[in-house]
Amino acid sequence: GENVEQHPSTLSVQEGDSAVIKCTYSDSASNYFPWYKQELGKRPQLIIDIRSNVGEKKDQRIAVTLNKTAKHFSLHITETQPEDSAVYFCAATKGAGSYQLTFGKGTKLSVIP
Amino acid sequence: GAVVSQHPSRVICKSGTSVKIECRSLDFQATTMFWYRQFPKQSLMLMATSNEGSKATYEQGVEKDKFLINHASLTLSTLTVTSAHPEDSSFYICTLPRGRSNYGYTFGSGTRLTVV
Numbered sequence: 001g002e003n004v005e006q007h008p009s010t011l012s013v014q015e016g017d018s019a020v021i022k023c024t025y026s027d028s029a030s031n032y033f034p035w036y037k038q039e040l041g042k043r044p045q046l047i048i049d050i051r052s053n054v055g056e057k058k059d060q061r062i063a064v065t066l067n068k069t070a071k072h073f074s075l076h077i078t079e080t081q082p083e084d085s086a087v088y089f090c091a092a093t094k095g096a097g098s099y100q101l102t103f104g105k106g107t108k109l110s111v112i113p
Numbered sequence: 114g115a116v117v118s119q120h121p122s123r124v125i126c127k128s129g130t131s132v133k134i135e136c137r138s139l140d141f142q143a144t145t146m147f148w149y150r151q152f153p154k155q156s157l158m159l160m161a162t163s164n165e166g167s168k169a170t171y172e173q174g175v176e177k178d179k180f181l182i183n184h185a186s187l188t189l190s191t192l193t194v195t196s197a198h199p200e201d202s203s204f205y206i207c208t209l210p211r212g213r214s215n216y217g218y219t220f221g222s223g224t225r226l227t228v229v
């Protein structure tokens with residue numbers, strides 16, 4: 001089955017700096033890669049996603065890049081703010097035609113004012 | 114977009130009792146729903162796939178007799194934790210995939226289960 005590795009597990013950055021979180025996946029048939037932000041005790045919130053036919057997608061301060069050959073995708077947050085502090089999860093569909101999501105282990109991002 | 118209502122949001126129960134968690138799709142036909150479990154400071158782990166009108170598919174290591182799933186209609190899937198034990202204390206969350214025409218998933222609000 002699909003295996004999603006996420007690094008780092010914790011990340012501290014100064015306010016205004018950039019943060020990068022990386023994920024790798026094992027199933028070459030995976031075709032959808034969302035990123036979620038989860039605050040304590042709440043449901044995950046989708047912040048950005050990318051499909052396998054796209055290499056990069058950007059939404060204001062957030063961007064995601066996908067390298068299908070290497071089977072890795074990354075989340076980039078620029079100009080970080082204290083409210084960006086949360087746990088971020090990457091995920092990948094289990095394979096073509098499947099809607100099951102396999103999640104990475106999460107990255108706890110702390111933005112220091 | 115799709116809206117999923119999950120209840121209860123928090124529940125405390127005694128060991129040995131059963132707890133039912135409901136996920137209701139308010140505006141989308143939920144032929145499939147996924148149930149995840151999240152232990153503190155850990156990731157979301159898929160427990161089972163709930164299929165409307167048929168048996169659920171369980172992930173390896175998840176006891177189907179302990180975690181009963183019923184998906185009798187296109188709007189409601191339920192997860193019943195039977196004979197709950199303290200180690201079942203976790204955050205349970207349902208997810209509704211929105212299908213080929215619109216990749217994306219709608220999450221329920223989650224249920225914090227504490228077994229004492």
